[in-house]
Amino acid sequence: MNTPNEQSQYKSKILETLLTKATDVVIEDTLENGMVLNMGPQHPATHGVLRLLINIDGETVIGCVPELGYLHRGYEKIAENSTYHEFIPHTDRLDYLAPLSNNTAFALAVEKLAGVEIPKRAKYIRMIISEMARIASHLVAIGTMAMDVGALTVLLWSFREREKLQDIMDLLTGARFTTSYTRIGGVASDWTPQCTAMLKDFLEHFDENLDEMERLLNTNRIFLERTEGIGVISAEQAIAMGLTGPNLRATGIDYDVRRVFPYLDYENIDFNVITYTEGDSLARYWVRCDEMRESAKILRQCLEKMPDGDILAHDPKNVLPKKFDVYTKMEELIHDFMLVNFGLNPPVGEVYFSVENPKGELGFYIVSDGTGHPWRLKIRSPSFVNLQSLPLLIKGHMVSDIVAIIGSIDPVMGEADK
Amino acid sequence: MIPDYLAEFFGNKFIGYLIAAALPLFLWILPYALYAVYAERKVSAFMQDRIGPNRVGPKGLFQTIADILKLIQKEDIVPASADKPLFVMAPYVIFAGTFAAFAALPFSSIYIGSNINLGVFYIMAVSSFSVVGILMAGWAGNNKYSLYGAMRSVAQIVSYEVPALLAIVSAVMVIGSLNLNEISEMQTAYFWNWWIFGGPVVGIKKFLLIIPMTIAFIIFFIASLAEVNRTPFDIPEAESELVAGFHTEYTGMKFAMFFLAEYGNMFVVSAISVSIFFGGWQSPFGYLGNSLGISWLIPVEQVFWFLFKGSLLVLVQMWLRWTLPRLRVDQLMTVCWKYLTPYAFINLVLIGIITLF
Amino acid sequence: MIEQYIPLILAILIALLFSLFLLKASSWFGPQRPNPEKLSTYESGMEPVRTARERFSVKFYIVAIMFIIFDIEVVFLYPWAVNLKNLIDLMGFFIIAEMFIFIIILLAGYLYLLKKGALKWD
Numbered sequence: 001m002n003t004p005n006e007q008s009q010y011k012s013k014i015l016e017t018l019l020t021k022a023t024d025v026v027i028e029d030t031l032e033n034g035m036v037l038n039m040g041p042q043h044p045a046t047h048g049v050l051r052l053l054i055n056i057d058g059e060t061v062i063g064c065v066p067e068l069g070y071l072h073r074g075y076e077k078i079a080e081n082s083t084y085h086e087f088i089p090h091t092d093r094l095d096y097l098a099p100l101s102n103n104t105a106f107a108l109a110v111e112k113l114a115g116v117e118i119p120k121r122a123k124y125i126r127m128i129i130s131e132m133a134r135i136a137s138h139l140v141a142i143g144t145m146a147m148d149v150g151a152l153t154v155l156l157w158s159f160r161e162r163e164k165l166q167d168i169m170d171l172l173t174g175a176r177f178t179t180s181y182t183r184i185g186g187v188a189s190d191w192t193p194q195c196t197a198m199l200k201d202f203l204e205h206f207d208e209n210l211d212e213m214e215r216l217l218n219t220n221r222i223f224l225e226r227t228e229g230i231g232v233i234s235a236e237q238a239i240a241m242g243l244t245g246p247n248l249r250a251t252g253i254d255y256d257v258r259r260v261f262p263y264l265d266y267e268n269i270d271f272n273v274i275t276y277t278e279g280d281s282l283a284r285y286w287v288r289c290d291e292m293r294e295s296a297k298i299l300r301q302c303l304e305k306m307p308d309g310d311i312l313a314h315d316p317k318n319v320l321p322k323k324f325d326v327y328t329k330m331e332e333l334i335h336d337f338m339l340v341n342f343g344l345n346p347p348v349g350e351v352y353f354s355v356e357n358p359k360g361e362l363g364f365y366i367v368s369d370g371t372g373h374p375w376r377l378k379i380r381s382p383s384f385v386n387l388q389s390l391p392l393l394i395k396g397h398m399v400s401d402i403v404a405i406i407g408s409i410d411p412v413m414g415e416a417d418k
Numbered sequence: 419m420i421p422d423y424l425a426e427f428f429g430n431k432f433i434g435y436l437i438a439a440a441l442p443l444f445l446w447i448l449p450y451a452l453y454a455v456y457a458e459r460k461v462s463a464f465m466q467d468r469i470g471p472n473r474v475g476p477k478g479l480f481q482t483i484a485d486i487l488k489l490i491q492k493e494d495i496v497p498a499s500a501d502k503p504l505f506v507m508a509p510y511v512i513f514a515g516t517f518a519a520f521a522a523l524p525f526s527s528i529y530i531g532s533n534i535n536l537g538v539f540y541i542m543a544v545s546s547f548s549v550v551g552i553l554m555a556g557w558a559g560n561n562k563y564s565l566y567g568a569m570r571s572v573a574q575i576v577s578y579e580v581p582a583l584l585a586i587v588s589a590v591m592v593i594g595s596l597n598l599n600e601i602s603e604m605q606t607a608y609f610w611n612w613w614i615f616g617g618p619v620v621g622i623k624k625f626l627l628i629i630p631m632t633i634a635f636i637i638f639f640i641a642s643l644a645e646v647n648r649t650p651f652d653i654p655e656a657e658s659e660l661v662a663g664f665h666t667e668y669t670g671m672k673f674a675m676f677f678l679a680e681y682g683n684m685f686v687v688s689a690i691s692v693s694i695f696f697g698g699w700q701s702p703f704g705y706l707g708n709s710l711g712i713s714w715l716i717p718v719e720q721v722f723w724f725l726f727k728g729s730l731l732v733l734v735q736m737w738l739r740w741t742l743p744r745l746r747v748d749q750l751m752t753v754c755w756k757y758l759t760p761y762a763f764i765n766l767v768l769i770g771i772i773t774l775f
Numbered sequence: 776m777i778e779q780y781i782p783l784i785l786a787i788l789i790a791l792l793f794s795l796f797l798l799k800a801s802s803w804f805g806p807q808r809p810n811p812e813k814l815s816t817y818e819s820g821m822e823p824v825r826t827a828r829e830r831f832s833v834k835f836y837i838v839a840i841m842f843i844i845f846d847i848e849v850v851f852l853y854p855w856a857v858n859l860k861n862l863i864d865l866m867g868f869f870i871i872a873e874m875f876i877f878i879i880i881l882l883a884g885y886l887y888l889l890k891k892g893a894l895k896w897d
Contacts, residue, residue, distance in 0.1 A: 042820030058832025150744030521786035
């Protein structure tokens with residue numbers, strides 16, 4: 001890939017795929033009738049640096065080849081050279097619209113590997129932050145989808161709501177965006193009564209504000225026409241493509257990791273798994289809207305049920321001690337030194353743990369050789385897998401539908417490129 | 419009439435006409451375009467729970483002036499692969515097309531750039547002149563987004579021209595004139611005499627006319643939205659699909675010209691609606707000048723009412739832009755050819771039957 | 776009456792001069808530092824894949840043809856519409872009926888276009 005010759009060969013290979021293999025629709029004209037358009041990486045509608053090579057005839061898309069990798073940072077390799085704790089900040093940058101959820105997922109995976117049992121309060125805090133992240137991420141998803149089809153106002157309204165959540169995150173974690181909030185064995189700081197007050201205040205108005213937002217779109221004839229029947233995928237195809245999350249549930253399959261493989265304390269929480277059967281862009285939008293309501297329901301229950309107690313497990317070999325103890329106690333100082341420099345001590349083995357992220361099933365597959373670093377860490381990022389279905393969804397639709405479809409799939413390139 | 423007065427004042431017809439033609443540009447279009455951009459930003463901010471521009475000058479009033487000053491200082495880039503003559507000419511064509519329309523707008527009973535008998539027809543003709551400019555801009559850039567924007571734009575403007583013209587023709591059947599000043603004069607006295615309310619017609623015919631006239635106005639308004647590329651018909655510039663549509667490759671002042679022309683066009687189509695359906699420069703309820711006995715106040719009031727009504731319709735266009743998503747190109751064509759055009763024809767027949775009474 | 780059109784021509788000239796002034800002003804105040812990268816065509820930050828000057832979809836041209844047909848017909852309606860009031864006094868229902876026949880012929884063409892699928896985009 002370094003010499004210009006190889007590059008041009010690579011390019012022509014892409015072109016060849018476009019013009020021959022990817023075009024199942026037969027162009028009856030013997031002469032070349034299509035045009036190859038580059039959409040992305042620097043394009044307003046590709047949600048980051050997704051690149052789409054699309055072959056279009058007039059307004060109709062004949063073929064589409066998504067190209068990833070413009071935001072590749074090699075996180076899986078970085079993980080092999082960092083301790084488990086060091087990798088937590090990197091998880092913020094996966095799905096940067098829901099960093100708290102990623103933090104939780106990674107911490108849970110490592111805890112499963114190391115066999116750490118976390119206190120109940122930490123579990124509830126993690127559930128709260130995961131659901132907050134879900135609402136925040138879905139708000140962006142419906143906002144940007146509406147923006148892609150041309151309704152800019154919804155985006156600003158959804159960001160207004162999201163801002164309230166960001167304030168809570170700011171208060172809780174000290175950062176709005178790159179939170180790095182979880183620790184192996186618990187969370188970094190305690191949930192305060194002020195957080196509860198703010199969250200309650202948010203939840204009080206959330207349903208009504210969401211209704212207001214939906215009123216702009218749900219009964220809007222143009223929005224419905226633009227999304228209904230666009231990018232339809234059947235349940236079988238969705239499973240074959242490995243879709244997860246709202247995109248899968250929009251096809252009628254009630255697969256939700258929270259329900260199927262309950263983690264944290266989700267089995268004690270009452271919530272519905274939202275499904276729609278249409279499998280089009282509109283259904284994906286509705287799933288997200290309804291899921292936000294369910295998340296709000298979960299948040300209310302969590303606030304009610306949250307017990308008092310510790311927020312970090314007591315496991316000196318694996319869990320970082322409290323800062324105060326490090327400064328005052330010899331044993332804690334030694335543990336802290338060992339944990340920071342050499343990492344925790346998981347057993348040799350491998351573990352896969354997945355959670356329901358806003359975008360879908362986020363899984364961490366960790367192979368441990370007993371040292372403080374993972375021997376191999378594989379991230380099953382939902383955006384990456386969901387993007388697989390893009391050529392299938394787009395083919396045969398029009399240029400304007402591309403943006404509606406990308407918006408409804410809701411990829412985050414930080415996650416897709418890892 | 420001011421043009422004649424100016425001609426007499428200078429003793430030379432040519433100079434009089436020159437000044438009369440230049441007046442709208444410097445007195446109205448430029449300030450209007452600057453403040454329409456500002457208003458759009460404030461309107462959108464208001465609708466989106468934001469503050470909007472508030473840094474340059476009090477309440478951000480000088481924001482657009484600052485923007486224009488900034489754009490003047492920008493580098494003027496002509497892409498290497500562009501068709502240079504076309505690329506450079508396009509902004510002129512669009513700007514001139516927009517401005518030429520202003521010269522035939524009746525701002526008041528005594529002020530109209532040129533009181534031609536074909537006023538409506540002339541304005542429709544020159545404002546669709548911008549199609550040529552758009553096609554030139556889109557083709558010249560050698561950019562696929564531009565080309566798509568231009569093609570969509572032309573298909574759209576050209577299609578919506580048909581229902582717009584039909585809506586006007588059905589109104590003209592009752593009005594019986596294409597002279598904008600005459601049309602405005604007819605709708606005198608009070609708002610009940612506006613053509614959208616049946617005009618200065620007496621008897622049952624007036625009541626019969628209200629519905630077809632309203633339909634004609636709605637058709638014309640929708641079509642005019644499409645002609646000025648406003649949401650929900652902004653697919654030529656659809657920023658989430660085509661980046662910036664036909665002006666993707668333009669920078670600096672050339673881009674600003676497209677921008678000014680767009681806002682100018684918004685007022686032109688609103689002004690046609692106002693002149694034909696909403697009484698033109700007529701006040702909806704008598705003149706202050708009449709009741710006070712100050713005769714020179716009347717034309718001033720007329721200018722106010724004309725600009726007020728026109729700006730109100732521009733405001734409606736902005737309101738729509740920040741509320742509605744945009745259509746897809748095939749839906750756009752369906753709306754035009756399968757709904758608006760047949761409805762406009764039916765409306766035409768309806769008005770034709772009513773005129774027999 | 777032809778005299779009345781002089782201001783219109785002048786208006787176009789003034790607009791052209793004014794825009795010329797604006798563009799000149801930008802060339803006085805603006806920098807001129809071109810480089811090959813800057814002058815390249817924008818295509819989402821990548822090198823353009825082939826050129827834009829290729830065969831283009833015929834659908835847009837069909838719309839243009841439809842426009843020409845209908846626009847000319849509508850233009851024929853204008854002189855009739857303007858004089859309708861006088862003509863009704865003169866000829867009564869006949870003048871309306873005549874135009875209806877014209878419109879019906881137009882509609883026939885319109886229906887033909889619809890049947891032929893001139894508006895199908897997929």
